Amino acid sequence: xxxxxxxxxxxxxxxQISLALAISALLFVIGLVGFLCRRNMIIMxxxxxxxxxGAALAMIAFARMRMDVSGQVFVxxxxxxxxxxxxxxxxxVVLLYRRRETLSSDAWSELGES
Amino acid sequence: xxxxxxxAACAIAAMGLALILMPTxxxxxxxxxxxxxxxxAWILVLVIGAIPTGMSEVGPLGLMVxxxxxxxASAVRVITxxxxxxxxxxxxxxxISGAAIYVLLSxxxxxxxxxxxxxGAILITYLFVLMLAxxxxxxxxxxxxxxxxxxxREPASAVIAGFVLIAVLGGSIFSVQxxxxxxxxxxxxxxxxxxxxxxxxxxxxxxxxxxxxxTVARVVPRADxxxxxxxxxxxxxxxxxxxxxxxxxxxxxxxxxxxxxTSRVGMALVTKFPVSLELAGVILLMAMLGAVxxxxxxxxxxxxxxxxxxxxxxxxxxxxxxxxx
Numbered sequence: 001x002x003x004x005x006x007x008x009x010x011x012x013x014x015x016q017i018s019l020a021l022a023i024s025a026l027l028f029v030i031g032l033v034g035f036l037c038r039r040n041m042i043i044m045x046x047x048x049x050x051x052x053x054g055a056a057l058a059m060i061a062f063a064r065m066r067m068d069v070s071g072q073v074f075v076x077x078x079x080x081x082x083x084x085x086x087x088x089x090x091x092x093v094v095l096l097y098r099r100r101e102t103l104s105s106d107a108w109s110e111l112g113e114s
Numbered sequence: 115x116x117x118x119x120x121x122a123a124c125a126i127a128a129m130g131l132a133l134i135l136m137p138t139x140x141x142x143x144x145x146x147x148x149x150x151x152x153x154x155a156w157i158l159v160l161v162i163g164a165i166p167t168g169m170s171e172v173g174p175l176g177l178m179v180x181x182x183x184x185x186x187a188s189a190v191r192v193i194t195x196x197x198x199x200x201x202x203x204x205x206x207x208x209x210i211s212g213a214a215i216y217v218l219l220s221x222x223x224x225x226x227x228x229x230x231x232x233x234g235a236i237l238i239t240y241l242f243v244l245m246l247a248x249x250x251x252x253x254x255x256x257x258x259x260x261x262x263x264x265x266x267r268e269p270a271s272a273v274i275a276g277f278v279l280i281a282v283l284g285g286s287i288f289s290v291q292x293x294x295x296x297x298x299x300x301x302x303x304x305x306x307x308x309x310x311x312x313x314x315x316x317x318x319x320x321x322x323x324x325x326x327x328x329t330v331a332r333v334v335p336r337a338d339x340x341x342x343x344x345x346x347x348x349x350x351x352x353x354x355x356x357x358x359x360x361x362x363x364x365x366x367x368x369x370x371x372x373x374x375x376t377s378r379v380g381m382a383l384v385t386k387f388p389v390s391l392e393l394a395g396v397i398l399l400m401a402m403l404g405a406v407x408x409x410x411x412x413x414x415x416x417x418x419x420x421x422x423x424x425x426x427x428x429x430x431x432x433x434x435x436x437x438x439x
Contacts, residue, residue: 015162016175018287020219022161023182025283026154027189027208029276030131034193036272037135039262042244043193043201049236050189050205053212056228064219067304069311069378072224073387076379079231080394084401086236090243091408097247103198104262 020061028054040103041096045089052082117285120160124284127153128277134194135269154186161287178218185211196263198244202237209233223376305348308372312350313341315373315381322371323354330365331357342367 031050038044056075063071093103100107130150134143158179188207195201209232216225312319316333319341323330335341336353343351348369353362373381383391418428 016178016219018161019158019175019178019182020215021287022158022284023185023215025280026157026182026186027212029280030186030189030193032279033131033135033269033272033276036275037266037269038193039265039267040198042240042247043198043263046201046205046240047193049232050192050208053208057212057215060216060219060221060224063221065304067307069375069382070386072221072375072379073382073390075221075224076227076383077387077390077394079227080398083231083236084397086239087401087405088408090239091405094243094246095408102262103247104260106262 017061017065020064021058024054024057024061026054027051027057039105041093041105042090042103044105045086045093048089049082049086052078117281117288120157120284120288121281123153123156123160124277124281125153126150127157128273129153131190131277132270132273134190135266135273137265150190151183151187154183157284158182161284174218178215181211181214181218185215198248198263199241202240202244205240206233206237209237220375223379302346302348305369305372306344308369308378309342309344309350311378311381312371312373314385315377316341318373318377319352322367323352323365325371326365326367327354327356329356329358330354334362 028051031047031054034047034050035044038047056078059071059075059078063069063075096108097103127150130146130148130153133146134150138146162175162179185208188204188211191204192201192208195204209228213225213229216222216228312322319333320330323333332355333341334353334355336343336351341352345351350367352365352367354365355362415423421428
Protein backbone atom coordinates (compact mmCIF):
# COMPACT_ATOMS: atom_id res chain seq x y z
CA UNK A 1 0.00 0.00 0.00
CA UNK A 2 2.87 2.31 0.57
CA UNK A 3 6.61 2.45 0.38
CA UNK A 4 9.46 4.41 -0.99
CA UNK A 5 9.64 4.36 -4.75
CA UNK A 6 12.61 6.63 -5.07
CA UNK A 7 14.16 9.57 -3.32
CA UNK A 8 11.59 12.28 -2.78
CA UNK A 9 8.76 10.25 -4.18
CA UNK A 10 7.22 8.42 -1.28
CA UNK A 11 3.78 7.07 -1.88
CA UNK A 12 1.67 8.51 0.84
CA UNK A 13 -0.19 6.42 3.36
CA UNK A 14 -3.96 6.57 3.25
CA UNK A 15 -4.05 7.43 6.94
CA GLN A 16 -1.90 10.49 6.27
CA ILE A 17 -4.44 11.75 3.73
CA SER A 18 -7.38 11.19 6.04
CA LEU A 19 -5.50 12.88 8.88
CA ALA A 20 -4.92 15.93 6.70
CA LEU A 21 -8.60 15.92 5.75
CA ALA A 22 -9.58 15.76 9.42
CA ILE A 23 -7.33 18.74 10.19
CA SER A 24 -8.82 20.68 7.32
CA ALA A 25 -12.36 19.96 8.51
CA LEU A 26 -11.42 21.01 12.05
CA LEU A 27 -9.83 24.25 10.85
CA PHE A 28 -12.86 25.05 8.71
CA VAL A 29 -15.28 24.39 11.55
CA ILE A 30 -13.24 26.39 14.07
CA GLY A 31 -13.19 29.27 11.61
CA LEU A 32 -16.95 28.95 11.13
CA VAL A 33 -17.59 28.94 14.88
CA GLY A 34 -15.31 31.94 15.29
CA PHE A 35 -17.08 33.84 12.53
CA LEU A 36 -20.43 33.22 14.20
CA CYS A 37 -19.24 33.95 17.75
CA ARG A 38 -16.80 36.81 17.62
CA ARG A 39 -18.11 40.36 17.55
CA ASN A 40 -14.93 42.13 16.49
CA MET A 41 -15.15 42.71 12.73
CA ILE A 42 -11.42 42.23 12.12
CA ILE A 43 -11.42 38.93 13.97
CA MET A 44 -14.45 37.84 11.96
CA UNK A 45 -12.46 38.37 8.78
CA UNK A 46 -9.50 36.57 10.34
CA UNK A 47 -11.85 33.62 10.87
CA UNK A 48 -12.73 33.57 7.18
CA UNK A 49 -8.99 33.26 6.56
CA UNK A 50 -9.05 30.25 8.89
CA UNK A 51 -11.77 28.71 6.74
CA UNK A 52 -9.63 29.40 3.65
CA UNK A 53 -6.82 27.50 5.36
CA GLY A 54 -9.08 24.52 5.90
CA ALA A 55 -10.22 24.44 2.27
CA ALA A 56 -6.65 24.82 0.99
CA LEU A 57 -5.42 21.97 3.16
CA ALA A 58 -8.11 19.68 1.77
CA MET A 59 -7.01 20.55 -1.76
CA ILE A 60 -3.39 19.83 -0.94
CA ALA A 61 -4.37 16.48 0.58
CA PHE A 62 -6.31 15.42 -2.50
CA ALA A 63 -3.54 16.65 -4.77
CA ARG A 64 -1.14 14.40 -2.84
CA MET A 65 -3.51 11.47 -3.05
CA ARG A 66 -3.69 11.64 -6.84
CA MET A 67 -0.17 13.02 -7.28
CA ASP A 68 -1.82 15.61 -9.51
CA VAL A 69 -0.70 19.20 -9.07
CA SER A 70 -4.03 20.79 -10.06
CA GLY A 71 -4.99 20.97 -6.39
CA GLN A 72 -1.79 22.82 -5.54
CA VAL A 73 -2.39 25.25 -8.41
CA PHE A 74 -5.82 25.96 -6.98
CA VAL A 75 -4.29 26.66 -3.59
CA UNK A 76 -2.21 29.33 -5.31
CA UNK A 77 -5.42 30.85 -6.65
CA UNK A 78 -6.91 30.65 -3.15
CA UNK A 79 -3.92 32.64 -1.91
CA UNK A 80 -4.59 35.25 -4.58
CA UNK A 81 -8.25 35.56 -3.71
CA UNK A 82 -7.43 35.66 0.02
CA UNK A 83 -4.99 38.50 -0.55
CA UNK A 84 -7.55 40.44 -2.59
CA UNK A 85 -10.23 39.73 -0.02
CA UNK A 86 -8.00 40.88 2.84
CA UNK A 87 -7.22 44.14 1.09
CA UNK A 88 -10.87 44.90 0.33
CA UNK A 89 -12.30 43.67 3.63
CA UNK A 90 -9.81 45.60 5.70
CA UNK A 91 -10.47 48.71 3.64
CA UNK A 92 -14.17 48.26 4.40
CA VAL A 93 -13.46 47.71 8.09
CA VAL A 94 -11.43 50.92 8.27
CA LEU A 95 -14.29 52.75 6.57
CA LEU A 96 -16.85 51.34 9.01
CA TYR A 97 -14.59 52.13 11.95
CA ARG A 98 -14.35 55.75 10.87
CA ARG A 99 -18.13 56.04 10.88
CA ARG A 100 -18.97 54.48 14.24
CA GLU A 101 -15.64 54.64 16.11
CA THR A 102 -16.02 50.99 17.12
CA LEU A 103 -15.07 47.62 15.67
CA SER A 104 -18.10 45.87 17.14
CA SER A 105 -20.26 44.24 14.50
CA ASP A 106 -23.30 44.95 16.67
CA ALA A 107 -22.95 48.62 15.77
CA TRP A 108 -24.05 47.61 12.28
CA SER A 109 -26.82 45.19 13.23
CA GLU A 110 -29.33 47.32 11.36
CA LEU A 111 -27.68 48.24 8.12
CA GLY A 112 -29.55 51.49 7.70
CA GLU A 113 -28.21 54.80 6.61
CA SER A 114 -26.34 56.40 9.45
CA UNK B 115 -16.51 0.65 11.27
CA UNK B 116 -19.43 2.50 12.77
CA UNK B 117 -18.71 6.20 13.26
CA UNK B 118 -20.60 6.34 16.58
CA UNK B 119 -17.31 6.74 18.44
CA UNK B 120 -16.39 9.54 16.05
CA UNK B 121 -19.64 11.34 16.80
CA ALA B 122 -18.90 10.99 20.52
CA ALA B 123 -15.43 12.48 20.03
CA CYS B 124 -16.96 15.37 18.07
CA ALA B 125 -19.44 15.98 20.88
CA ILE B 126 -16.65 16.08 23.47
CA ALA B 127 -14.55 18.49 21.40
CA ALA B 128 -17.64 20.66 20.84
CA MET B 129 -18.40 20.74 24.54
CA GLY B 130 -14.84 21.83 25.28
CA LEU B 131 -14.94 24.57 22.67
CA ALA B 132 -18.31 25.87 23.85
CA LEU B 133 -17.11 26.02 27.46
CA ILE B 134 -13.98 27.91 26.42
CA LEU B 135 -16.09 30.42 24.52
CA MET B 136 -18.54 31.00 27.33
CA PRO B 137 -17.72 33.58 29.99
CA THR B 138 -16.64 31.35 32.87
CA UNK B 139 -14.05 31.25 35.60
CA UNK B 140 -10.40 30.40 35.23
CA UNK B 141 -10.71 26.81 36.47
CA UNK B 142 -13.62 25.98 34.20
CA UNK B 143 -11.64 27.35 31.27
CA UNK B 144 -8.69 25.13 32.08
CA UNK B 145 -10.91 22.07 32.38
CA UNK B 146 -12.63 22.97 29.12
CA UNK B 147 -9.27 23.26 27.38
CA UNK B 148 -8.31 19.78 28.56
CA UNK B 149 -11.71 18.45 27.49
CA UNK B 150 -11.45 20.02 24.05
CA UNK B 151 -7.89 18.77 23.50
CA UNK B 152 -8.94 15.29 24.53
CA UNK B 153 -11.82 15.41 22.07
CA UNK B 154 -9.61 16.58 19.22
CA ALA B 155 -6.97 13.97 20.05
CA TRP B 156 -9.66 11.29 20.04
CA ILE B 157 -10.92 12.49 16.65
CA LEU B 158 -7.39 12.29 15.23
CA VAL B 159 -6.80 8.80 16.69
CA LEU B 160 -10.08 7.53 15.23
CA VAL B 161 -9.30 9.02 11.83
CA ILE B 162 -5.84 7.48 11.75
CA GLY B 163 -7.17 4.15 12.94
CA ALA B 164 -9.82 4.08 10.21
CA ILE B 165 -7.21 3.10 7.63
CA PRO B 166 -4.60 0.48 8.54
CA THR B 167 -1.06 1.85 8.62
CA GLY B 168 2.21 0.02 8.23
CA MET B 169 5.12 0.64 10.57
CA SER B 170 7.11 2.51 7.89
CA GLU B 171 4.77 5.51 7.95
CA VAL B 172 4.82 6.08 11.70
CA GLY B 173 7.53 8.74 11.42
CA PRO B 174 5.82 11.24 9.06
CA LEU B 175 2.49 10.41 10.65
CA GLY B 176 3.79 11.41 14.08
CA LEU B 177 5.09 14.71 12.71
CA MET B 178 1.74 15.32 11.11
CA VAL B 179 -0.14 14.62 14.34
CA UNK B 180 2.13 17.13 16.09
CA UNK B 181 1.41 19.77 13.43
CA UNK B 182 -2.28 18.93 13.64
CA UNK B 183 -2.39 19.52 17.39
CA UNK B 184 -0.44 22.77 17.10
CA UNK B 185 -2.60 24.14 14.30
CA UNK B 186 -5.92 23.15 15.88
CA ALA B 187 -4.91 24.47 19.30
CA SER B 188 -3.73 27.79 17.92
CA ALA B 189 -6.85 28.03 15.71
CA VAL B 190 -8.91 27.71 18.89
CA ARG B 191 -6.78 30.42 20.46
CA VAL B 192 -7.47 32.65 17.44
CA ILE B 193 -11.17 32.54 18.11
CA THR B 194 -10.98 32.61 21.92
CA UNK B 195 -8.28 35.16 22.72
CA UNK B 196 -9.61 38.45 24.03
CA UNK B 197 -6.93 40.61 22.42
CA UNK B 198 -7.16 40.86 18.64
CA UNK B 199 -3.42 41.31 18.18
CA UNK B 200 -2.75 38.04 19.98
CA UNK B 201 -5.39 36.36 17.82
CA UNK B 202 -3.50 37.52 14.74
CA UNK B 203 -0.24 36.16 16.16
CA UNK B 204 -1.87 32.79 16.82
CA UNK B 205 -3.09 32.83 13.24
CA UNK B 206 0.55 33.10 12.15
CA UNK B 207 1.15 29.91 14.14
CA UNK B 208 -1.76 28.22 12.32
CA UNK B 209 -0.23 29.24 8.99
CA ILE B 210 3.23 27.98 9.88
CA SER B 211 2.05 24.60 11.15
CA GLY B 212 -0.20 24.38 8.09
CA ALA B 213 2.85 24.96 5.90
CA ALA B 214 4.62 22.15 7.75
CA ILE B 215 1.73 19.83 6.88
CA TYR B 216 2.00 20.95 3.24
CA VAL B 217 5.67 19.99 3.24
CA LEU B 218 4.78 16.59 4.70
CA LEU B 219 2.29 16.20 1.85
CA SER B 220 5.14 17.13 -0.56
CA UNK B 221 3.67 20.44 -1.69
CA UNK B 222 6.83 22.43 -1.04
CA UNK B 223 6.21 25.34 -3.38
CA UNK B 224 2.76 26.06 -2.01
CA UNK B 225 4.07 25.70 1.55
CA UNK B 226 6.63 28.42 1.10
CA UNK B 227 4.34 30.72 -0.81
CA UNK B 228 1.79 30.20 1.97
CA UNK B 229 4.25 31.41 4.58
CA UNK B 230 5.37 34.34 2.44
CA UNK B 231 1.91 35.48 1.37
CA UNK B 232 -0.08 34.72 4.53
CA UNK B 233 2.34 35.20 7.39
CA GLY B 234 4.34 37.82 5.55
CA ALA B 235 1.78 39.94 3.74
CA ILE B 236 -1.82 39.32 4.72
CA LEU B 237 -1.20 39.08 8.45
CA ILE B 238 0.85 42.28 8.43
CA THR B 239 -2.08 44.03 6.77
CA TYR B 240 -4.36 42.71 9.50
CA LEU B 241 -1.96 43.91 12.19
CA PHE B 242 -1.79 47.34 10.58
CA VAL B 243 -5.56 47.69 10.65
CA LEU B 244 -5.74 46.32 14.19
CA MET B 245 -3.24 48.90 15.39
CA LEU B 246 -5.03 51.60 13.44
CA ALA B 247 -8.42 50.79 14.90
CA UNK B 248 -7.43 49.84 18.41
CA UNK B 249 -9.66 51.29 21.07
CA UNK B 250 -8.30 50.35 24.46
CA UNK B 251 -4.70 51.22 25.30
CA UNK B 252 -2.39 48.23 25.03
CA UNK B 253 -2.23 47.14 28.65
CA UNK B 254 -1.42 43.54 29.33
CA UNK B 255 -4.19 41.55 31.00
CA UNK B 256 -7.53 40.76 29.49
CA UNK B 257 -9.61 42.40 32.21
CA UNK B 258 -9.68 45.71 30.37
CA UNK B 259 -10.32 44.28 26.92
CA UNK B 260 -13.33 45.87 25.28
CA UNK B 261 -16.69 44.23 25.72
CA UNK B 262 -17.17 43.00 22.18
CA UNK B 263 -13.89 41.12 22.37
CA UNK B 264 -14.67 39.49 25.70
CA UNK B 265 -18.20 38.25 25.29
CA UNK B 266 -18.95 35.79 22.53
CA ARG B 267 -22.25 35.91 20.69
CA GLU B 268 -24.34 32.72 21.00
CA PRO B 269 -21.40 30.33 21.46
CA ALA B 270 -23.55 27.27 22.14
CA SER B 271 -25.59 27.31 18.95
CA ALA B 272 -22.57 28.22 16.83
CA VAL B 273 -20.54 25.34 18.23
CA ILE B 274 -23.43 22.92 17.75
CA ALA B 275 -23.83 24.00 14.11
CA GLY B 276 -20.09 23.69 13.49
CA PHE B 277 -19.65 20.27 14.99
CA VAL B 278 -22.74 18.79 13.38
CA LEU B 279 -21.02 19.82 10.15
CA ILE B 280 -17.77 18.13 11.14
CA ALA B 281 -19.57 14.97 12.28
CA VAL B 282 -21.26 14.68 8.89
CA LEU B 283 -18.09 15.51 6.94
CA GLY B 284 -15.83 13.33 9.04
CA GLY B 285 -18.23 10.41 9.04
CA SER B 286 -17.58 10.05 5.32
CA ILE B 287 -13.96 9.09 6.06
CA PHE B 288 -15.23 5.96 7.77
CA SER B 289 -17.48 4.93 4.91
CA VAL B 290 -14.58 4.21 2.54
CA GLN B 291 -14.77 0.61 1.40
CA UNK B 292 -11.66 -1.46 0.82
CA UNK B 293 -9.16 1.32 1.24
CA UNK B 294 -6.17 -0.90 0.41
CA UNK B 295 -7.33 -1.46 -3.18
CA UNK B 296 -8.08 2.21 -3.59
CA UNK B 297 -4.62 3.11 -2.36
CA UNK B 298 -2.92 0.67 -4.75
CA UNK B 299 -4.91 2.04 -7.65
CA UNK B 300 -3.98 5.56 -6.61
CA UNK B 301 -0.31 4.65 -6.42
CA UNK B 302 -0.25 3.47 -10.03
CA UNK B 303 -2.22 6.44 -11.14
CA UNK B 304 -0.07 8.95 -9.29
CA UNK B 305 3.14 7.62 -10.87
CA UNK B 306 1.42 7.76 -14.25
CA UNK B 307 0.48 11.39 -13.59
CA UNK B 308 4.09 12.21 -12.76
CA UNK B 309 5.40 10.69 -15.98
CA UNK B 310 2.68 12.41 -17.99
CA UNK B 311 3.82 15.73 -16.56
CA UNK B 312 7.42 14.95 -17.50
CA UNK B 313 6.33 14.14 -21.07
CA UNK B 314 4.94 17.66 -21.39
CA UNK B 315 8.31 19.18 -20.48
CA UNK B 316 10.62 18.27 -23.41
CA UNK B 317 13.60 20.20 -22.14
CA UNK B 318 13.56 18.58 -18.72
CA UNK B 319 13.01 15.19 -20.35
CA UNK B 320 16.13 15.65 -22.45
CA UNK B 321 18.10 16.71 -19.38
CA UNK B 322 16.99 13.64 -17.47
CA UNK B 323 17.96 11.41 -20.40
CA UNK B 324 21.35 13.08 -20.57
CA UNK B 325 21.83 12.53 -16.86
CA UNK B 326 21.66 8.80 -17.57
CA UNK B 327 23.71 8.94 -20.76
CA UNK B 328 25.59 12.13 -21.72
CA THR B 329 25.77 11.16 -25.42
CA VAL B 330 22.02 11.49 -25.95
CA ALA B 331 21.27 14.12 -28.61
CA ARG B 332 17.48 14.19 -28.53
CA VAL B 333 14.40 12.36 -27.35
CA VAL B 334 12.08 11.15 -30.09
CA PRO B 335 8.47 9.98 -29.91
CA ARG B 336 7.96 6.27 -29.55
CA ALA B 337 6.29 4.04 -32.12
CA ASP B 338 2.79 4.73 -30.76
CA UNK B 339 3.36 8.51 -30.91
CA UNK B 340 3.75 9.07 -27.16
CA UNK B 341 6.92 10.38 -25.62
CA UNK B 342 6.91 8.13 -22.56
CA UNK B 343 5.72 4.58 -21.97
CA UNK B 344 5.01 3.83 -18.32
CA UNK B 345 5.73 0.31 -17.16
CA UNK B 346 4.01 -1.53 -14.36
CA UNK B 347 7.02 -1.26 -12.00
CA UNK B 348 6.64 2.56 -12.18
CA UNK B 349 9.70 3.02 -14.36
CA UNK B 350 9.28 4.47 -17.84
CA UNK B 351 10.73 3.90 -21.31
CA UNK B 352 11.65 6.63 -23.77
CA UNK B 353 13.27 6.53 -27.21
CA UNK B 354 16.49 8.47 -27.63
CA UNK B 355 18.79 9.26 -30.53
CA UNK B 356 22.49 9.55 -29.94
CA UNK B 357 24.74 11.93 -31.81
CA UNK B 358 26.77 9.10 -33.33
CA UNK B 359 23.99 6.82 -34.54
CA UNK B 360 20.67 7.56 -36.17
CA UNK B 361 18.53 4.61 -35.10
CA UNK B 362 16.46 5.41 -31.98
CA UNK B 363 17.18 3.33 -28.91
CA UNK B 364 15.13 2.56 -25.81
CA UNK B 365 16.12 4.00 -22.46
CA UNK B 366 14.68 3.26 -19.06
CA UNK B 367 14.04 6.12 -16.65
CA UNK B 368 13.85 5.38 -12.93
CA UNK B 369 11.20 7.06 -10.75
CA UNK B 370 13.86 9.35 -9.25
CA UNK B 371 13.71 11.23 -12.55
CA UNK B 372 10.14 12.34 -12.08
CA UNK B 373 9.90 16.15 -12.16
CA UNK B 374 9.93 17.87 -8.78
CA UNK B 375 7.02 19.68 -7.24
CA THR B 376 7.92 23.24 -8.20
CA SER B 377 8.42 22.53 -11.89
CA ARG B 378 5.20 20.52 -12.03
CA VAL B 379 3.22 23.33 -10.36
CA GLY B 380 4.74 25.93 -12.67
CA MET B 381 4.03 23.82 -15.73
CA ALA B 382 0.43 23.18 -14.71
CA LEU B 383 -0.03 26.89 -13.97
CA VAL B 384 0.89 27.99 -17.49
CA THR B 385 -0.31 25.03 -19.55
CA LYS B 386 -3.46 23.80 -17.82
CA PHE B 387 -4.79 26.98 -16.21
CA PRO B 388 -3.54 29.97 -18.20
CA VAL B 389 -6.93 31.71 -18.16
CA SER B 390 -7.21 31.35 -14.39
CA LEU B 391 -3.76 32.84 -14.07
CA GLU B 392 -4.78 35.91 -16.07
CA LEU B 393 -8.00 36.16 -14.08
CA ALA B 394 -6.02 36.07 -10.84
CA GLY B 395 -4.03 39.04 -12.10
CA VAL B 396 -7.23 40.91 -12.91
CA ILE B 397 -8.65 40.09 -9.47
CA LEU B 398 -5.54 41.47 -7.77
CA LEU B 399 -5.66 44.62 -9.87
CA MET B 400 -9.34 45.17 -9.09
CA ALA B 401 -8.70 44.59 -5.38
CA MET B 402 -5.94 47.18 -5.46
CA LEU B 403 -8.17 49.74 -7.16
CA GLY B 404 -11.04 48.92 -4.82
CA ALA B 405 -8.86 49.27 -1.74
CA VAL B 406 -7.62 52.64 -2.93
CA UNK B 407 -11.17 53.85 -3.55
CA UNK B 408 -12.40 52.52 -0.20
CA UNK B 409 -9.55 53.83 1.90
CA UNK B 410 -9.68 57.35 0.47
CA UNK B 411 -10.83 59.83 3.07
CA UNK B 412 -14.21 61.19 2.11
CA UNK B 413 -14.62 64.80 3.20
CA UNK B 414 -17.39 67.19 2.38
CA UNK B 415 -15.92 70.38 0.97
CA UNK B 416 -17.74 73.58 0.34
CA UNK B 417 -17.87 74.94 -3.22
CA UNK B 418 -15.08 77.48 -2.65
CA UNK B 419 -12.71 74.93 -1.11
CA UNK B 420 -13.27 72.55 -4.02
CA UNK B 421 -12.52 75.35 -6.48
CA UNK B 422 -9.36 76.31 -4.62
CA UNK B 423 -8.15 72.70 -4.75
CA UNK B 424 -8.83 72.60 -8.49
CA UNK B 425 -6.70 75.73 -8.97
CA UNK B 426 -9.58 78.12 -9.63
CA UNK B 427 -10.51 81.30 -7.83
CA UNK B 428 -13.39 81.46 -5.40
CA UNK B 429 -16.94 81.74 -6.66
CA UNK B 430 -17.19 85.41 -5.73
CA UNK B 431 -14.47 86.62 -8.09
CA UNK B 432 -15.27 84.36 -11.04
CA UNK B 433 -16.98 86.55 -13.66
CA UNK B 434 -18.25 83.62 -15.79
CA UNK B 435 -20.11 82.09 -12.87
CA UNK B 436 -21.59 85.37 -11.80
CA UNK B 437 -22.85 86.15 -15.30
CA UNK B 438 -24.46 82.74 -15.74
CA UNK B 439 -26.46 83.19 -12.56
